[in-house]
Amino acid sequence: LAKTTQPISMDSYEGQEVNITCSHNNIATNDYITWYQQFPSQGPRFIIQGYKTKVTNEVASLFIPADRKSSTLSLPRVSLSDTAVYYCLVALRDTGRRALTFGSGTRLQVQP
Amino acid sequence: GAGVSQTPSNKVTEKGKYVELRCDPISGHTALYWYRQSLGQGPEFLIYFQGTGAADDSGLPNDRFFAVRPEGSVSTLKIQRTERGDSAVYLCASSPGLGTGELFFGEGSRLTVL
Numbered sequence: 030l031a032k033t034t035q036p037i038s039m040d041s042y043e044g045q046e047v048n049i050t051c052s053h054n055n056i057a058t059n060d061y062i063t064w065y066q067q068f069p070s071q072g073p074r075f076i077i078q079g080y081k082t083k084v085t086n087e088v089a090s091l092f093i094p095a096d097r098k099s100s101t102l103s104l105p106r107v108s109l110s111d112t113a114v115y116y117c118l119v120a121l122r123d124t125g126r127r128a129l130t131f132g133s134g135t136r137l138q139v140q141p
Numbered sequence: 142g143a144g145v146s147q148t149p150s151n152k153v154t155e156k157g158k159y160v161e162l163r164c165d166p167i168s169g170h171t172a173l174y175w176y177r178q179s180l181g182q183g184p185e186f187l188i189y190f191q192g193t194g195a196a197d198d199s200g201l202p203n204d205r206f207f208a209v210r211p212e213g214s215v216s217t218l219k220i221q222r223t224e225r226g227d228s229a230v231y232l233c234a235s236s237p238g239l240g241t242g243e244l245f246f247g248e249g250s251r252l253t254v255l
Contacts, residue, residue: 063242072145072232072246073184116183120242129244131176131183 033117038136047104049135051117054098062093062100065116067134073116077102104137112139143167145247147233153253154223162218162250166235173216174244175208176232184232190216191238223254 034052041047053062061080065073077084079091079100090103104111114134146165154160166173172191176184186200193213201207205223210216220227230251234244 061242065244071248072234073244074246075243078242114183129174129242130186133181133183 033119033132035115035117035132035135037133038138040138040140041107042140043108044106047107047111047137047139049102049104049115049117049137050099051102052099053117053119056097056119060119062091062097063118063120063129064089064091064102065118065131067114067116073131076115107137107139109139109141111137113137145233145235145245147231147247147250149250150248151251151253153255155255156223156225158223158254160220160223160252162220162231162233162252164216164218164233164235164247166214166216166233167245168214169237170235170245171213171238172236173210174234174236175216175218176234178230178232178249187218187231220252223252225254228252228254 032055061078063078064076066076067073077086077089077091079093081093081097084091092101114136116131116134118129118131120129145167148163152160174189175187177187178184188195188201188208189197190210193210205221207219208216218231230249232246232249234246236244
């Protein structure tokens, strides 16, 4: 399984853009990159998934360079409610073939 | 409800007792996962079902842990002879199955072994 490395924690202020980078040097050709968000006392929640280049949805953007050895989750104009733990996962998009492995995640603290 | 439901939300038991944790996935989801999460750590994979069968149980820590999904819907995680180290939040997730990378998680069952 591809191992991921991401910062343990990050601090930001409301209204700023936050970029969380994840390294996955051993990503396989068929692997996708998926990000989850987790609030205290809740299960993780899917944010975004991508394979290459850029993916954007109503919550975030995901930037993946050509070599796919890293990815960056971008949260535009964060608010206090974005304070959470963010997990980067690398796995086959077809989850029916392999379980998703979570790392320790990045704890984002947004301050007023 | 429309989401993944887990019961009980909290369970306190004594060391050596038997515990069952239940997961009711989203209707129609064929894939079901159990994870365990300790304080400050990411979720740790335990077992994964595709339909009624356990497709991957490599994460179960030892033979005290067992999970079933007899009809391909509700799943029960069973822990025998509980130990204090089993204390954690047990998370269940479901997925439509093949062709998607999105897991839908429940809020978890917090197990405390005294």
